[in-house]
Amino acid sequence: MQWLELTVQVHPEAVESVSELLSNYSRDGVVIEEPYELSDDGQEYRILVGQPVQVHAYLPLDGTEEEKRQEIARGLWHFTSLGAHFVGELHSRVVDEEDWANAWKDYYHVTHIGSRLVIRPSWREYTPKEGEVVLTLDPGMAFGTGVHPTTRMCLERVEQLVKPGMQLLDVGTGSGILALAAAKLGATHIDAIDNSSVAVESSKANAEMNGLQQEIDVVLGVLDEAEARRKENHYDLVLANIIAHIIGSIAPQLAQVVAPHGLLVVSGIIEARRADAEGPLLAAGMELVEETRIDDWLAITYRKRA
Incomplete structure (x- = not known):
């Protein structure tokens, strides 16, 4: 199956509003990609707080995708009243579902949360320390x-x-x-x-x-x-x-x-x-x-x- 990937760069304060707009057209929700920098040979990362965020939505290529893309573009235009830096241009490309899933693996790394929780993407190796609770996760398109x-x-x-x-x-x-x-x-x-x-x-x-x-x-x-x-x-x-x-x-x-x-x-x-x-x-x-x-x-x- 092929999908039309829609991507827009937004200010952190606009993420919820833009995500809500895109969710009205993307039946499987949206993906929020925050900027980060890697450490520990790519196994750890740090979110760059306050930096622009990428919001992605995926529309099935079923003949209605262009109309939906235009409606989304019109909706995003209204957000520009908040300031030009709040919402960027809408970009699109066609992707295969399999290619999309594999490409997104590059964005996910071992994450430490709280005092004990560790989120380990299923394709990455990690040796837990004493007392850690490790969740193995494959986000797929969710x-x-x-x-x-x-x-x-x-x-x-x-x-x-x-x-x-x-x-x-x-x-x-x-x-x-x-x-x-x-x-x-x-x-x-x-x-x-x-x-x-x-x-x-x-x-x-x-x-x-x-x-x-x-x-x-x-x-x-x-x-x-x-x-x-x-x-x-x-x-x-x-x-x-x-x-x-x-x-x-x-x-x-x-x-x-x-x-x-x-x-x-x-x-x-x-x-x-x-x-x-x-x-x-x-x-x-x-x-x-x-x-x-x-x-x-x-x-x-x-x-x-x-």
């Missing part, structure tokens, strides 16, 4: 490698909050990285859900690669009212690393499935959009516990009021 600040902050919170025996829900699981970390840290069972079939396939494969297919149950779908009623008060910890307005739109369902006094961690939120998520969550019965921040990105922890 977002979630631990590189982006939102994923990093969520992983740090998972490391801090997960206790043996916990029941978790991971909404918008992507590659399954948060679910994998929770399982490795002792959670008894994790339900993971995503509305992308590519993400579901990727997360299932990653669970199997880590020997965690019994602990992690991945399904294709959304957290709707029916599912929330079925899982009411069920989870000790719920994770939702999505974007602010989506979190706000499902706030009642997120609150409903959290157990009394249980916790909810939400991310994918920039400071300017915080109210889009937080207002509905507070109205749904959650209370603020803690927030973490990298630049303008937030990960916020809430507790369900009894």
